[in-house]
Amino acid sequence: MNSDTLVKEAIVADVKKIVSEDQVVTDYEALYDASSDRYRKYAKAKRVLDNPIPTAVVYPKNAEEVKELLMYANENGINVIPRSGKTATEGGLENWKDLALVIDGSKMNKIIKIDPYNMQATVEAGVRLQDLEDELRKIGYTTGHSPQSKPVAQYGGLVSTRSIGQFSTLYGGIEDMVVGLECVFPNGHISRIKNVSRRAGGPDIRHIVIGNEGTLCYITEVTVKIFKHYPDNNKFFGYLVNDVETGIKVLREVITNGYRPSVARTYSPEDARQHFYHFYEDKCVLIFMAEGPEGIVEATGKGIEEAVEKFKDGVYKQVDSQLIANWFNQLNWTQQTIDDEVQGMIDNDKHDGYTTEVSADWETITKIYNNVIDRIRNEYPRAKDLTMLGGHSSHSYINGTNMYFVYNYDINCEPEDEMRIYHHPIQAIIVEETLKLGGSMCHHHGIGKYRNEWTKQEHQSAYYMLETLKEAFDPKGIMNYGNIYPVQEGYKYQK
Ligand SMILES: Cc1cc2nc3c(=O)[nH]c(=O)nc-3n(C[C@H](O)[C@H](O)[C@H](O)COP(=O)(O)OP(=O)(O)OC[C@H]3O[C@@H](n4cnc5c(N)ncnc54)[C@H](O)[C@@H]3O)c2cc1C
Incomplete structure (x- = not known):
């Protein structure tokens, strides 16, 4: 038995002392599944992923257990990947470290309170959006949140990625819905942000947590607004x-x-x-x-x-x-739809499809669209393999809108080369054109691990603030290594 295996076994034994044995999963299939998300779905389906598998997947039952797990990981320099519904699309769940614990919140799945008088509902972070929506519909209310992944995504992930739903022009994105929340930091500190209709008590600290993509803290509870449904x-x-x-x-x-x-x-x-x-x-x-x-x-x-x-x-x-x-009525993806797509890739497909969502003001969005389409058609060396290239605007604001580029292609290379030959160069054109014209390179999927090479360009002088948050809340860098923040070690997976 080599020393790596011994270290991993020791970690698993320690974790089993923090939570019970049945909350710790180490079978190979579960670990392989936990090593990446839908970003490299084709390579994953073809079983050619080249990044390390995590050490264990742990299922805490409450914030206290999350706290103990984070403190243990922090003391021992172990990477932590928070996980919820597993619908991440940008590598947010991918593991780039030899020692890593995936902390899966899906057992924290109680709807704590539905409060129609004050128009809010409180849930544990592992509650699926669909489950809260179903409960609310029974009494004539709605969350107003409807990403296509609604049947599968859970509140921890939805808040952590700054998700947005199909009815956003009326109800807003998740950032407009979150009233308060509870989260746990790597040093074990538990913060509760109280539920009030508005306040001017300094900066809005909810926004440190919303969109943190598991890089600063672990979300354990969320209170959201609810709406009457007609x-x-x-x-x-x-x-x-x-x-x-x-x-x-x-x-x-x-x-x-x-x-x-x-x-x-x-x-x-x-x-x-x-x-x-x-x-x-x-x-x-x-x-x-x-x-x-x-x-x-x-x-x-x-x-x-x-x-x-x-x-x-x-x-x-x-x-x-x-x-x-x-x-x-048939737009949302269920777990079955997701599983069927993967099975199709395993069985026969040599075809894949991706999306890259950007935003800009009204004046600029069409320019970005035209520049991107033009460059991909004329510059991209594998343009002949594209089976579809287009896009849609689906979320609008008083001062601008988004563009959701969609591109599908036949894969004429080995599965392990697909992202480098197809997806990455196309995504790079979209991001470059958007940043050049002053737009944002990520409207709602988050940065994950595969747009972090452009995080500094996205934020420019404000990157200082983002970087300082990481240093303050996660000084040992154990939270979701490679997400949002660029790291040298990631380059080998990206390009
Ligand atoms: C078919 C399909 C359709 C989609 N449609 C939309 C859409 O319409 N709108 C949209 O915005 N997105 C969409 N997405 C993307 C995805 O569903 C969202 O990003 C969603 O918010 C992820 O939630 P999840 O529970 O699956 O999180 P996961 O995939 O488990 O995690 C996502 C990220 O959040 C972090 N995270 C998870 N839980 C926690 C926690 N408790 N604390 C801290 N960090 C955490 C993870 O580390 C990871 O980086 C779609 C995805 C798919 C597959």
């Missing part, structure tokens, strides 16, 4: 438009006039083909959903129609709203 009033609108620019102009008109449809999206024709092949007619697709009390829905609908009328020269035609309603 599903019977929902109205859908769909149009075919001539180009992305017109679609974005209509979105801008609706939002800047003060309307808040819950859904406001424009798809490029290539992306529209994936979603609306039965009616898109080679055009861009523009969709809206209005929800809320009847009067608001009616006014929002009128606002949408007025905006469409203003840009009618670029609008090809309106489509049956039922087509849009039907599409929404």
Whole structure:
């Protein structure tokens, strides 16, 4: 038995003294699964991952156990990867250290309190979003949060990645929903941020935790706002438009006039083909959903129609709203969908697909879109292998919107080379063009481990603040090594 194995066995024995034996998993399949996330899904499915597997996956049952585990890891310099629903897309769960504990919060899954009078709900961080949503729907309320991963993602991950849902134009992103929370730092300190409607008690410390991607602290409890739900009033609108620019102009008109449809999206024709092949007619697709009390829905609908009328020269035609309603009903991914995709890759696929989501102001977003598409088509050496290249804007704000680039390709190389030959160069073009024009390289998936090479460019002089947070809260650097913050050791996996 070599010394590495002895060290790992000693760690597992120690951890079993902190929690009970049945809370510690060390079988090879579980560790292989825990060594990465959906970022390198093809290499993972083909079993050619080259990064270390973690030492153990641990399932704490409460904040006290999380505290003991973090203190142990901190004292012994062991990497900690916080884990929730495992839907991370940017390498946030990938392990780059020989000694690592994956701390999985999914056994902390109690809905602690639903408080309709004060319009908030408190959950342990391992509660699945779908489970809280189902409970709220029974009493006429909603979380307002609906990422496509809703059936699987849990609150720890949702908060930690600054996730956003399909109805964000009305309800906001997770950062607009979190009222208070509890989190544990590597030195064992437990902080509780209290639940108040607003305060001016110094900087908003929730934002140190929201989006930390497991690099500063472990989230154990979350309180979120809840909303009254009026599903019977929902109205859908769909149009075919001539180009992305017109679609974005209509979105801008609706939002800047003060309307808040819950859904406001424009798809490029290539992306529209994936979603609306039965009616898109080679055009861009523009969709809206209005929800809320009847009067608001009616006014929002009128606002949408007025905006469409203003840009009618670029609008090809309106489509049956039922087509849009039907599409929404099958949009979310379940665990089964995720598993089926992986199985497809194991069985036969030599094909993969990715997304890179960026944001910018209204003026810039179309320029970014055009520059990116142009560069990928003309500069990328494997452009002939692309089976799809396009994008959509799906989250809009008073001062701008996002662009969700989508690209699929045939894999004509060994599985271990896929990311270097295909995904990385395409993602690099998207990030470069976005940063060059002043946008943000990551609208909602987080930085993870595969966009950290651009973190300093993303934040520029404000990187000082990000770096100082890491030094203050995680001085020994045990929290999710390689996430957000660039590290030399990561380069071999990235390029
Ligand atoms: C099919 C699919 C659709 C998606 N759609 C969307 C979408 O519409 N909108 C969107 O925003 N995202 C989307 N995502 C991305 C992903 O679902 C989100 O990032 C989600 O918030 C991750 O939650 P999770 O519970 O799965 O977290 P995990 O994947 O387990 O972890 C994500 C990150 O959070 C950290 N983390 C996890 N738990 C904790 C904790 N308790 N404390 C501290 N850090 C923690 C992890 O270390 C990791 O870096 C999608 C992903 C998939 C696979």
